Amino acid sequence: MDMEAFLTLHKDLPREGPGAPEDVAWACALAGLAADAVICDAGSGPGGDVPALLAAAPSGRVVAVDAYFGAAADARFAEDPRVRGDTADMAHLDRLPEAPFDLIWCAGALYFLGLENGLAAMARALKPGGVLAFSEPARFVDAPDPAAEAIFEGYPLRRPEEIAAVTVGAGYEVLGQRKVPDAGWEAYFGPIEARVAELRPGADENLTVVLDEALAEAAAWRVHRDAIGYVLTVARRGA
Ligand SMILES: C[S@@+](CC[C@H](N)C(=O)[O-])C[C@H]1O[C@@H](n2cnc3c(N)ncnc32)[C@H](O)[C@@H]1O
Known part of the structure; x- marks a missing residue:
């Protein structure tokens, strides 16, 4: 894909992947998040989930980290001293000045590292007992249509319970899971x-080409949304 054309389409969009504020609120409540929590939005895009994270931790801080959109997130919240945007690799969140974190929120981004590698990278950046909330491509049927799987470009789609098992294997306790709602995809x-x-x-x-691909992806998701999607998993790092 032509990067310049991709960025022309994506410049200044409110978010870069599916997600809904009610999912953030649900995850933060499950985590028992403190009002002054130190939070990382990993793979934040332009920071579409930052307002909901701040609502859950009004006296806390959020660092929004993204390889491409970190500067956009920083500019978007320039007036808010609780927020910093950083152009950085989320594989190394443990190197950020704000680490370790009480909560890492990672909407539709962990899979860029691969599930196992991503879980390990996030554990290194969490406080003992800190919580990771991540949405991950998933299948909700045994054998989705190949056109549905193509939305995720060959990434292996697991059942929610398989994602939970891998998360437990990486040393976390799973606190809950739920499907990202259709409203999050429409957003x-x-x-x-x-x-x-x-x-x-x-x-x-x-x-x-980029515009056609974007429309085709939206159309394919609408056809196959009961078979594939994102599952949000909230998991506590072992002490
Ligand atoms: C599907 S988008 C989701 C963005 C955002 N969480 C949202 O829901 O709007 C995935 C994001 O992960 C970022 N990303 C991918 N690999 C990354 C990495 N290694 N380090 C930091 N960001 C990364 C991409 O730039 C992209 O903005």
């Missing part, structure tokens, strides 16, 4: 579809 695809409509007139060949 991602809706602004993308509006942006596609804006950019379509006059789009060059590279941009046209």
Whole structure:
């Protein structure tokens, strides 16, 4: 994919993946998060989940870390001293000045490291007893249609209970799991579809490919949303 065309489509979108504020609230309540918690939003995109994280920890701090959108997150919350955005690799959150964390929130991003590697990387950056909440591509049927699996470009789709088992194997206690709601996916695809409509007139060949792929992904998810999606897992690191 042409990176310039990708960034043209994605510049200034409110979020870069599916997610809903009620999921953040649910995860923070399960975690028993303190009002002054130190939080990392790992793979934050432009920081779409930061307001909900701050609502759960009003006297806490959030560092939003993203390899591409860290500066955008920093600029978005420039007026709020509780938030810092950082362009960094989430494989090394333990090196951040704010680490270790009470909570790492990782919406649709852990899988870029691979599930096992991601779980290990997050454990290194959490306080003992700290909590990781992550949404992970999942299948809700035995054999999803190949067109549904293609949304995740070959990433192995596990059942929620398989994700829980891998999480336990990595030394966490699973506190809860739930499917990311359709509203979370629409919160991602809706602004993308509006942006596609804006950019379509006059789009060059590279941009046209990116716009077509974005619409195809949204259409495929709507057809297959009962078979595949994201499962949110909330898990406590062992002491
Ligand atoms: C599907 S998006 C989700 C973004 C955001 N959590 C949201 O829900 O809007 C995944 C994000 O992970 C980021 N990412 C991927 N690999 C990364 C890495 N190794 N370190 C930091 N960010 C990474 C990407 O830049 C992208 O913004």
